[in-house]
Amino acid sequence: MGGIIAIYTKMCMEDFGLQTKILGQGYYDHLVTLVEDDDTRHVALRALNSIALTTGKQIPPSFRRGAPRVLEHALKHLDEPDTLTILTGMFAHATETLRASSRGSGPFFDVAKLVRALLAELKKPQENAYLFDHAMVCFTATNAYDTMHACDHIASYVTLMIALLRCKDFHRRCQVLYSLDEIDLIARDLSQSFTTIVAQEPKRMTDIATIALDLKVEDLPESLQKAADKHGRDKLFMTQLQRGQAAYAALFVQYDPEVDLLAMARAFARVLYEYEYPVPGSKICNHTARVTFDRKGGARHWIKLAERCFKALRAQDAPSHADLLHADILELMVLQGKGKSDEEVYDFTQAARTRHPQCPLFYHVHYAETDAAIRLAKKGLKCPDIPAWIRLKLTILAASAADRKIPYLSPDDVYPWLVSARADAKWIMDEGPPDDFQRCWALETYILMHLTIEGPSASFKAPSVQRAIKELEINAGFMKAFGEPIVYYRWSVRRMRNLALMYRRGQEEWAALLSRVDEWYLEEERDDPCKSERDPLVKWMSKLESWDNLDAEVHEERKRPAQQPRFLPSTLRLMTCSWCSRPSVILKQCSACGQER
Numbered sequence: 224m225g226g227i228i229a230i231y232t233k234m235c236m237e238d239f240g241l242q243t244k245i246l247g248q249g250y251y252d253h254l255v256t257l258v259e260d261d262d263t264r265h266v267a268l269r270a271l272n273s274i275a276l277t278t279g280k281q282i283p284p285s286f287r288r289g290a291p292r293v294l295e296h297a298l299k300h301l302d303e304p305d306t307l308t309i310l311t312g313m314f315a316h317a318t319e320t321l322r323a324s325s326r327g328s329g330p331f332f333d334v335a336k337l338v339r340a341l342l343a344e345l346k347k348p349q350e351n352a353y354l355f356d357h358a359m360v361c362f363t364a365t366n367a368y369d370t371m372h373a374c375d376h377i378a379s380y381v382t383l384m385i386a387l388l389r390c391k392d393f394h395r396r397c398q399v400l401y402s403l404d405e406i407d408l409i410a411r412d413l414s415q416s417f418t419t420i421v422a423q424e425p426k427r428m429t430d431i432a433t434i435a436l437d438l439k440v441e442d443l444p445e446s447l448q449k450a451a452d453k454h455g456r457d458k459l460f461m462t463q464l465q466r467g468q469a470a471y472a473a474l475f476v477q478y479d480p481e482v483d484l485l486a487m488a489r490a491f492a493r494v495l496y497e498y499e500y501p502v503p504g505s506k507i508c509n510h511t512a513r514v515t516f517d518r519k520g521g522a523r524h525w526i527k528l529a530e531r532c533f534k535a536l537r538a539q540d541a542p543s544h545a546d547l548l549h550a551d552i553l554e555l556m557v558l559q560g561k562g563k564s565d566e567e568v569y570d571f572t573q574a575a576r577t578r579h580p581q582c583p584l585f586y587h588v589h590y591a592e593t594d595a596a597i598r599l600a601k602k603g604l605k606c607p608d609i610p611a612w613i614r615l616k617l618t619i620l621a622a623s624a625a626d627r628k629i630p631y632l633s634p635d636d637v638y639p640w641l642v643s644a645r646a647d648a649k650w651i652m653d654e655g656p657p658d659d660f661q662r663c664w665a666l667e668t669y670i671l672m673h674l675t676i677e678g679p680s681a682s683f684k685a686p687s688v689q690r691a692i693k694e695l696e697i698n699a700g701f702m703k704a705f706g707e708p709i710v711y712y713r714w715s716v717r718r719m720r721n722l723a724l725m726y727r728r729g730q731e732e733w734a735a736l737l738s739r740v741d742e743w744y745l746e747e748e749r750d751d752p753c754k755s756e757r758d759p760l761v762k763w764m765s766k767l768e769s770w771d772n773l774d775a776e777v778h779e780e781r782k783r784p785a786q787q788p789r790f791l792p793s794t795l796r797l798m799t800c801s802w803c804s805r806p807s808v809i810l811k812q813c814s815a816c817g818q819e820r
Contacts, residue, residue: 225266228270232273235279236277239279242277243279243281246279246281251274251281251288254270254271254289255271255293258271258296264296264297264300264303265305265309268293268306268310271293272309272316275312275313275320276316278319278320283320286320290314290317293313294314298337301340307340308351308353310337311354311357314368315357315358315360316357317367318360318361318366321368334368334374337361338370342379345358345383352743359395359398362380362384365401369405375405375407381725383732384406385403385725385726385729386725386729386732386737387399387729388400389679389737390741391678391741391744392744393634396674396675396678397634397641398634399675408722424710426509428509429506429507429509429708430517431506431708432500432521433706434461434464434706435461435464435705436465438704440456440459440461443700443701444704446697447704459656459658463499463611463656464498464499467494468501468503470501474490474491477490480528480531480532484531488549489545489546489549491553492550492552496584498612500514502522502560503521503524504520504523504525504560509707509708509709510710512660515562516561516562525560526560529553530553530557532550533549533550533551536549537550551575551579551582551585555585568590569588569591583609584613585603586600586603587599587603587613587616587620588620589620593625593628594624596620596621596624597624597625597643600620600624601621603617604617604618615651615655619664619665621647622643622648622665622668623664625641626668628640642676644668644672645676647665648665648668651669657697657701658698658701658705659698663695663702663716664711664715666691666692666694666695667695667718669691670719673687673691683723692719695715695719698712699716
């Protein structure tokens, strides 16, 4: 029986054509049935594990169909040697094939059962590195099993994932960081009961013009007044918001659009450039912090006026470069005010950057691809005489782009992106106003990046982390004083509070496992980018700046398909099967090791 299974399994692994025929005849289902028999269980599990290592169109549906039964019967016999190890390898190896399949992700078996069995085994002193490595693949299988959402109610699972942020293995810390965004640390109040669910607020839009409309620094609590004095009252977001609205209102006192439209157009453009939210009708979503404009209400008047202004500036016989710049600033606001598509706004800013390469406003493209967004932001930050709010937005854009890119990078390539995100978040913490809407996100990003980069040398007791948490509480105080235009600040505070709590618990609960994980890492003698890289940010920025034809590359990047073909024509060739002598298409080279087959 073992020999026959080995032959058929080998045929499935070596030839896609034979694999389709063999699995199509029910071979996979027969193996699943054999798992139920005591005499053939291990042979069948090893065969299923081997098949899970291969690719082919029959593998994903076969695995989805058989995995629940295999898991159910295998978990009944965990007392047998290597049963859980082989089972874990099978589910871990299948993630690659499932990720590449076109079918949607999500659990199709009881993921929590597998996770609980693995957690119980990992607490035993005799677990091995193979089991741990493959268990971590299952624990972080977002695309294949959606493990983080399916198991975030299991306390030991959450504590293990967070505790690994302090292990010595940088690759492992990155693996955990990629998963933390998927684990719900917001809805659960972990300080009381792990299953306590915090109700989520409904979405609502707040008119930005009403935020801090009549609020004075003297009306704020003493702790917020100290924070305002430390940063500078004139530099506060609320102060700049009030001044911007006053500057916009002053336009209609100083100028009459029917008499001197050109003078008003120039002054209007300067107001839009110097202040972030000077015009009425701008609304912010309390969940996403996305700003939109009420085109039928308060924004209708200024949109029409701005349209008249930029057309008048361009209609001059010989418009100056400054007038053309003012016209572009006004038109950009009109496009955003009218709610034009991201594609239209992107194309306009691309053309405007060509005409005015020294204007930082046109580099703030938050919907560009991550690589393009960070290059644009860094290039925009080099422009002269940048208004404070644009400098802040470009820095937030750079940190956000790096943060969005990190989950899609391998641990070997991710280090400079982590350093860049932390450096930008640190600048926002040091230089940004304490009452900005997006400050809470930047502070949260700094804490996560710092813990990931520093590993065992960092903790929530570190001065920089403590300062970030304190700044987070100050920002929360300002948001409450503003009437809570966003709720993200509360999510950030709750997430960091829960993260700190589970971080401490995890160090206690998983101390023995963490010690063994560090031993395995030291035995492998892998390079640690945190120690081997010198000036990674400088080298990385030089590489970014060396890329030519920025805008063309950004445009092509935006149109590039999200997923490249799994096998390129150059990697395939026609050969004769050594089993049936029929022609079959196989890989020239192994996709894992690169050696010819």
